[in-house]
Amino acid sequence: MKFSASAAAAIIISLVFIASSSSDAKADLRLCNKTESQVGVAIGYREKADWVTEGWWNLPANSCETLVPGRLVSRYYYIYAVDYDQFGEWGGRAYMCTREKEFTIQGIEDCVARGYERTGFFEIDTGEQSSWTVQLTEPVQEGTGGR
Template sequence: MSALLLAVAATTFTAQPARAELRLCNKTESQVGVAIGYREDTEWVTEGWWNLPANSCETLVTGALVSRYYYIYAVDYDQFGEWGGRAFMCTREKEFTINGIEDCVARGFERTGFFEIDTGEQSSWTVQLTEPVQGGTGGR
């Protein structure tokens, strides 16, 4: 299977009041499920699932971004691909809000690898999930 690509872009707004948020845009032709992880005060929190239809966007965090780093895991329901990384956090199959990222399996959750988004000092950020690589390299 070809690797899935991720495009990340900071968004700035001009000529309007600044909107502060973390948005995710599904730029694929598939339905995508998204989970997010972030630090809230002194504790890690993971939340999911946002189900985004093909070629749509969703606001995951409203208001000014209080953390510099956010973590995202996404699943392509139609092509069975995923966007993940090395930051392990807790998830589950059904809708969830989980406090803490330690001992996921022992607490009855799945241990899932999220990718990191460094928003810098921006108050708004948009993440774009893009189509699988189309390059003639017959993937598995």
């Protein structure tokens, strides 16, 4: 099962801004795995003049993890996730470098020539908020009717 970018944008991914009424509330980029599967997550972001990709966070079913601790300094972040149990993925059209084992990679150009995989990430627009949560959910099954 592979989830398309449009399905990911429309069905699979719920983006939730965490509002806070307290000035000392914790600000982070968090990802919640709302599926019944274990999920592996990689993130891409701009750091000064270069792009960086990092992975893997392994999230058990129905759990959350902080990917970027503290106040968010970028408006755009990029996520790629793999469903280890159902063999699906959440991806998009923003291509960045990854590898199978734990990684931190500087730059997103010439991934294959540098010995990495070229992987499509989906974009998160935080709207310059200081805190953001991404929720990965099960896809809606097409062709099934409600009873």
